[in-house]
Amino acid sequence: xxxxxxxxxxKTDIEVAEIAKALSHPARIKILKILNDLDSCMVGNIVDLxxxxxxxxSQHLSELKRVGLIQGEIEGxxxxxxxxxxxxxxxxxxxxxxxxxxxxx
Amino acid sequence: xxxxxxxxxxKTDIEVAEIAKALSHPARIKILKILNDLDSCMVGNIVDLxxxxxxxxSQHLSELKRVGLIQGEIEGxxxxxxxxxxxxxxxxxxxxxxxxxxxxx
DNA sequence: TATTCTCATCGTATATTTACGATGAACGAT
DNA sequence: ATCGTTCATCGTAAATATACGATGAGAATA
Numbered sequence: 001x002x003x004x005x006x007x008x009x010x011k012t013d014i015e016v017a018e019i020a021k022a023l024s025h026p027a028r029i030k031i032l033k034i035l036n037d038l039d040s041c042m043v044g045n046i047v048d049l050x051x052x053x054x055x056x057x058s059q060h061l062s063e064l065k066r067v068g069l070i071q072g073e074i075e076g077x078x079x080x081x082x083x084x085x086x087x088x089x090x091x092x093x094x095x096x097x098x099x100x101x102x103x104x105x
Numbered sequence: 106x107x108x109x110x111x112x113x114x115x116k117t118d119i120e121v122a123e124i125a126k127a128l129s130h131p132a133r134i135k136i137l138k139i140l141n142d143l144d145s146c147m148v149g150n151i152v153d154l155x156x157x158x159x160x161x162x163s164q165h166l167s168e169l170k171r172v173g174l175i176q177g178e179i180e181g182x183x184x185x186x187x188x189x190x191x192x193x194x195x196x197x198x199x200x201x202x203x204x205x206x207x208x209x210x
Numbered sequence: 211t212a213t214t215c216t217c218a219t220c221g222t223a224t225a226t227t228t229a230c231g232a233t234g235a236a237c238g239a240t
Numbered sequence: 241a242t243c244g245t246t247c248a249t250c251g252t253a254a255a256t257a258t259a260c261g262a263t264g265a266g267a268a269t270a
Contacts, residue, residue, distance in 0.1 A: 002224060002259045008156045009131035013138075020128035023203075025228080026114035029122055032207045043247060051113045056229050058248055063227095077237040077246050085209050092204035098128075099197035102137045104190050107229045107254060130258080148217060161259050163218055168257095182216050182267045 016098055019091045022067040027052060027060050032083065035070060041081040121203055124196045127172040132157060132165050137188065140175060146186045 006014060023029060027050055034049055035041055047057045061081060064070045068087045072079045111119060128134060132155055139154055140146055152162045166186060169175045173192045177184045 004225075004258070005156055006131055006258095009135060013131040013134040017129050017131045017134055020125045024122050024126035024129045026111055026118040026122040027228095029118040029203065030114060032203075033118075036207045036209065044245090051110055052228095053230055054247075055231075055249080059228075062248085074236090077244095079247065083207065083209065088204055088208045092201065092208065095200045095204070096197065098134065098137075099193055099200070102141045102188060103193045103197065104141065104188065109228075109255075111228095132258095149215090157258095158260055159217075160219080160261075164258075167218085177217095179266090182214095184217065 012094075016094050018067055019069070019094070022063055022069060025060065025063075027057070028064055031057075031060060031064060032069065032088075035081060035083050042078050043081065044078075046081070117199075121199050123172055124174070124199070127168055127174060130165065130168075132162070133169055136162075136165060136169060137174065137193075140186060140188050147183050148186065149183075151186070 006017070009017075030050065031046060034046055038045060043054070043057065043061065046061070047054050050057055052060075061070065061072070065072060068084060069091065070081055071084050072081045074080075111122070114122075135155065136151060139151055143150055148159070148162065148166065151166070152159050155162055157165075166175065166177070170177060173189060174196065175186055176189055177186045179185075
């Protein structure tokens with residue numbers, strides 16, 4: 001695509017778009033729900049619940065981690081992933097604000 | 106990417122992901138805001154407010170139209186685009202539900 | 211009818227995303 | 241020290257997204 005022009009927009013719009021991008025695949029939506037449901041949050045557990053390979057799931061986790069919606073902590077040979085409620089809360093507010101702003105109400 | 110596996114997820118997650126995808130570019134976020142601000146909503150007006158070519162803007166409008174967030178009505182040689190508040194309202198609720206569900210609160 | 215305006219679509223180039231298997235690093239257990 | 245487990249990353253292939261200019265269709269206007 002030649003050259004991206006995303007940076008030419010305002011910071012808030014870019015931020016919301018980034019979060020939206022992280023949520024733009026059903027696997028990532030489901031991962032968030034899984035992390036909310038499970039106590040233990042090994043990658044293997046998540047892989048078992050998705051129709052995707054381990055490496056693909058790992059990529060999806062990276063994308064969610066990139067925007068800060070989740071975090072991973074090393075726990076021996078395993079990695080414990082979990083939600084970051086403060087970031088999710090912030091995202092919730094930003095989306096709510098956007099929709100309200102744009103909803104003529 | 107070999108073959109997409111998106112259809113293998115549940116319908117609700119796919120729907121939310123689709124809306125998120127439509128919101129995953131700052132140009133499209135801005136277009137929603139522009140449509141909310143302007144009375145007249147010709148494509149040309151939108152193009153003037155974005156750092157993108159007419160054809161690119163047209164593609165972004167198509168994506169928003171595809172998921173139903175906006176609609177376009179022919180008005181002579183022009184096309185009047187406008188928001189679809191009911192769909193936006195629905196999207197707002199779905200995102201709110203997702204974040205609440207996933208926020209441990 | 212010819213011209214102009216408005217916009218979608220086509221063709222194209224390049225970037226990014228999605229998917230997988232293979233590999234290797236890090237760690238615990240034997 | 242070796243082995244098994246766990247996971248990220250690499251390499252790769254194919255699909256999709258982003259961007260543009262060119263073209264053409266449709267409608268109003270001259």
